[in-house]
Amino acid sequence: MEDKSKIPLTAAEMSGLWTQFMNDSLAVCVNRYFLETVNDEEVRPIIEFTIHTAKRNITIMQDIFKKDDFPIPMGFTDQDVNPKAPKLFSDTFVLTYLRHMSILAMQASGGVLGLVTRPDVVTFHKSVLNAGVELQDLTRNLLLKQGTYIKPPYITTPDAVEFVKQTHYLSGFWGKKRAVTSVEISHLFFNVKTNAIGKALITGFAQIAKDKEVKQFFVKGMKLAQDHIDIFSNFLKEEGLPVPMSWDANVSDCTSSIFSDKLLMFHIAAMNASGIGNYAMAMAASPRRDIALKYASLIPEVSLYAEDGAKIMIKKGWLEEPPQADDRQELIQGH
Structure with a gap:
């Protein structure tokens, strides 16, 4: 055996x-x-x-x-x-x-x-x-x-099972838009919430980071998170639905050194990666074209921001390398 x-x-x-x-x-x-x-x-x-x-x-x-x-x-x-x-x-x-x-x-x-x-x-x-x-x-x-748990919005319970009868169900740019589905609401709400948490976290990190380039990177991230919060919140507001609260007031005025800049950068890199995954899932679950394409346009923004972060980490010698496949070309040329 x-x-x-x-x-x-x-x-x-x-x-x-x-x-x-x-x-x-x-x-x-x-x-x-x-x-x-x-x-x-x-x-x-x-x-x-x-x-x-x-x-x-x-x-x-x-x-x-x-x-x-x-x-x-x-x-x-x-x-x-x-x-x-x-x-x-x-x-x-x-x-x-x-x-x-x-x-x-x-x-x-x-x-x-x-x-x-x-x-x-x-x-x-x-x-x-x-x-x-x-x-x-x-x-x-x-x-x-x-009493501090923020629940997703409530919507009316359906009266009966319905099937989609018209292709305008997929539209979102011209003509009458259909109301957002419960699935779309869930993803929009979750992505507002995660960006709000991310913005508060990165605000605190910007205050305590010591490296000037790292600070600038975090300030850029604060703006990016707020832009995305506004975009997703507007979809909810158009339907008269509530949006999650901001967490900015939960960050103190502390500027002392708490975590190494290396740790701060890795943490935000990990959250960027999960954010890209969340947007991809939300895009796949959103049949309404304007919502799906908005996610599609935001994924490259987060990817480019993440790339900027990776470049800083490489430059500073902070990016620990995960396991890699053998470079066959290098092995062949080396013999």
């Missing part, structure tokens, strides 16, 4: 583990700082749960890497955080941020589970998914209890 512990890691398994390691090492740093600055005793145990989960994940991944003679990523360490720095974000924003991180964790682990096959890696990513669901439950329940 085949020894399944000796099966080499596939590219998908390497990718999933490497990315998870980077994200968990970042989560430990960020949440260590949150734990030092939190005032709300109901939020504290959720931060502790997040730290415990990330540290457990790191230990499991280190064991897998060692067993496979895979170089353990550097990720982020104590050098990338100053836990004793003043408070930058409100406790309510921290709770909302953790809820957003749980959504990203569920999306990522669910996607990886569709590609991995080695039993120990499958078991690990299942545990990541379960922890993401638990964090989602913990944050949702506390936000609801405290």
Whole structure:
């Protein structure tokens, strides 16, 4: 019988583990700082749960890497955080941020589970998914209890099952536009909300970043996020639907050094990547042409912004390289 512990890691398994390691090492740093600055005793145990989960994940991944003679990523360490720095974000924003991180964790682990096959890696990513669901439950329940959970809009319940009868269902540029569907509302609402969270986060990062080029990059990101908030909000407002609140007021005036510029840049790069994925899903789920094409036009904007960030990270020597395929041409020419 085949020894399944000796099966080499596939590219998908390497990718999933490497990315998870980077994200968990970042989560430990960020949440260590949150734990030092939190005032709300109901939020504290959720931060502790997040730290415990990330540290457990790191230990499991280190064991897998060692067993496979895979170089353990550097990720982020104590050098990338100053836990004793003043408070930058409100406790309510921290709770909302953790809820957003749980959504990203569920999306990522669910996607990886569709590609991995080695039993120990499958078991690990299942545990990541379960922890993401638990964090989602913990944050949702506390936000609801405290009255700070922002729900998507309510719409009228349909009277009966209907089928589309006219092609104007797809139109959106000329003539009468149909009302937005519940699916389109969900994506528009979610993308306003994620951009609002992203804008508040990047505003705080702009205040504490030390490198001038990094600061300018974050200021550009603040404007980009606000532009996208306005675009998606207008679609909702045209239907008389409410839009999510801004989180800008939840950022303090702290300018102390809290996180390394390397950590700040990686964090925003990861959020840019998830934002592009969200827009692509929303575009595919929006039959109305004006909405779908708006998403299509915004994806390149975010992609170019992400590219600017990658160039800064490469220039500063901050971009840790994920596993790559062998360059056959280089190997051939080198012999």
